[in-house]
Amino acid sequence: MTRSTLFVTTALLGIGGALAAAAHEDHCAAVAASVAEAGFGDSVTVTCTDEHAIIRSDTYPDHTMMTGIVGTNEQVPVPAEYGAPILLEPRLGDTPLTRDAALGVAVNGVPIYDYTAGGEMSQEDLAHHQTRHDTVQTGQLDVCGGHAGRGDDYHYHAKPTCMIEQMANAGHDAIIGWAFDGFPIYGDNNPDGTVIAEGDLGVCNGQADDTFGYRYHTSAEAPYIVQCLMGEVPEFDGLPRVRPLSAADGGGTAPGRPPEGGVENLDFSEESDGRRSMDYSYRGQDYYIRYAPSDTDGCYDFVTRTVSNGGEIHTGEYCR
Structure with a gap:
């Protein structure tokens, strides 16, 4: 490679780098x-x-x-x-x-x-x-x-x-x-x-x-x-994934499945203090998931009554 060829090649590489930048x-x-x-x-x-x-x-x-x-x-x-x-x-x-x-x-x-x-x-x-x-x-x-x-x-x-x-x-x-x-x-x-x-x-x-x-x-x-x-x-x-909630005691949470035939009147609400509630009905019964920030940073206290849990009331603290 001649000196002139080297100069031109280097210059072109510099232009390419500048264009890329x-x-x-x-x-x-x-x-x-x-x-x-x-x-x-x-x-x-x-x-x-x-x-x-x-x-x-x-x-x-x-x-x-x-x-x-x-x-x-x-x-x-x-x-x-x-x-x-x-x-x-x-x-x-x-x-x-x-x-x-x-x-x-x-x-x-x-x-x-x-x-x-x-x-x-x-x-x-x-x-x-x-x-x-x-x-x-x-x-x-x-x-x-x-x-x-x-x-x-x-x-x-x-x-x-x-x-x-x-x-x-x-x-x-x-x-x-x-x-x-x-x-x-x-x-x-x-x-x-x-x-x-x-x-x-x-x-x-x-x-x-x-x-x-x-x-x-x-x-x-x-x-x-x-x-x-x-x-x-x-x-x-x-690629990143959102970290799922897990129980404060180390346990996990199991995702629910859409109830057969679907639910009615599902409504989500939020209060100014961070309390949240999702309420809905299924086959004439009322269900809910209610949660609010707990005393632990990044954690929430849950009270739930869901179709997936057979209508039983569950409580627990869940965190990211």
């Missing part, structure tokens, strides 16, 4: 701006590392929760500290990625799952509608598109309608969330407001994007929201 900073800025412009900067923080923008929150939104659920799993929303890592240099991969946990996060800090409940979808499942596990069709979601999962953590399985109504920048061009592979999530229409043509969205509910390379969308029909990731995600199996 600029793209990194631009993506970090885009993630931070999506949270700030939506109006959630007071409850959600965004910090960037060499590889990720970390969207951190307590996963507990300031909108109606749980109300309207019929197929309740008898879980309740409990604040949970959560840091969602969004890749800053997204790259499309060869195989869609699925997991039985969050695939991304909304701009209000609430995790986003695929539309199903009951376990991870296989590659074959992606091509077929999972009617039996469809959280929308089985009445497992509240009026805002979310519910509390097996870890008593609130998350979305469909379009986060209540959050979108709260957004200061609500509109077709507003980013409503980010997938872990680094690509943004938009609403039902293209950012310019045009209707997405039938067949334009791929298996993961996304399509090409001139700005970010790729983007995901919500949709009125299944899969409703991101159901898999099209990008590469290093250490995909190590």
Whole structure:
């Protein structure tokens, strides 16, 4: 290699590094701006590392929760500290990625799952509608598109309608969330407001994007929201999960199952002192889950009478 060739090569590498750094900073800025412009900067923080923008929150939104659920799993929303890592240099991969946990996060800090409940979808499942596990069709979601999962953590399985109504920048061009592979999530229409043509969205509910390379969308029909990731995600199996509640004495909690035929009049309420209650009826009987912060930081005192426990009253302290 001649001296002139070495100089040119080094210069090109320097330009490439500068471009990569600029793209990194631009993506970090885009993630931070999506949270700030939506109006959630007071409850959600965004910090960037060499590889990720970390969207951190307590996963507990300031909108109606749980109300309207019929197929309740008898879980309740409990604040949970959560840091969602969004890749800053997204790259499309060869195989869609699925997991039985969050695939991304909304701009209000609430995790986003695929539309199903009951376990991870296989590659074959992606091509077929999972009617039996469809959280929308089985009445497992509240009026805002979310519910509390097996870890008593609130998350979305469909379009986060209540959050979108709260957004200061609500509109077709507003980013409503980010997938872990680094690509943004938009609403039902293209950012310019045009209707997405039938067949334009791929298996993961996304399509090409001139700005970010790729983007995901919500949709009125299944899969409703991101159901898999099209990008590469290093250490995909190590993505964070919300730590479930466990009994203060070291025991665990068992998730309930939707009672046959569903419940009636489910309502979730919260008092200013942190006391919370989910009340509902089933076959003419009243049931409830009531909890309040205990004297131990991060713990809650529970009093429950659930269908899963045969109507027996249970008490206990549970912690993150």
